[in-house]
Amino acid sequence: SQQGEEDPQALSIQEGENATMNCSYKTSINNLQWYRQNSGRGLVHLILIRSNEREKHSGRLRVTLDTSKKSSSLLITASRAADTASYFCATDSGTYKYIFGTGTRLKVLA
């Protein structure tokens, strides 16, 4: 079963614009991570946010976490064509057993 649901399912933007995708989950978590998956390839870890953190930055990425709403958002600023990929959130309830969401397919148009 999927713990997380990403929203929107698909997103198409112009290069230079910001992209925001959201993840909602069902049960209490220890941490939440975001991964990127390019077409036909494995997943690449982007950023981790712990349950006691509210916001985290890494380069052009900004992640927020609202444990009261059981939701997280990933913001990619100044998007590039190379950011075209599927983005997944994954939650861990403390056992290092990760449950992935359904993913957001991002397309950045040059």
Add this chain to the structure above:
Amino acid sequence: EAGVAQSPRYKIIEKRQSVAFWCNPISGHATLYWYQQILGQGPKLLIQFQNNGVVDDSQLPKDRFSAERLKGVDSTLKIQPAKLEDSAVYLCASSSAQRQETQYFGPGTRLLVL
């Protein structure tokens, strides 16, 4: 540092046949995961190993799927017999004892069952 290796990259089989996938994790990584990713969905955890012991296999269809991790290094995942709905990408990932929360994924094996 070499990444997670998987083979084969692609496999096409007929239903009811058997198939095996191989994974070589990053050297020294104690935890190894197998995921199944059906087209258009997120990865679903099948089995998690800690060294050569099974931590979680609650979502592994044990009537047809089996996995082992001999000597706590390489791992194989087998499907016997395969069904049409097993068509998916099988991803292997590993993590270190020092940073268990970060998983490193291999390129995956794309399986098509006809």
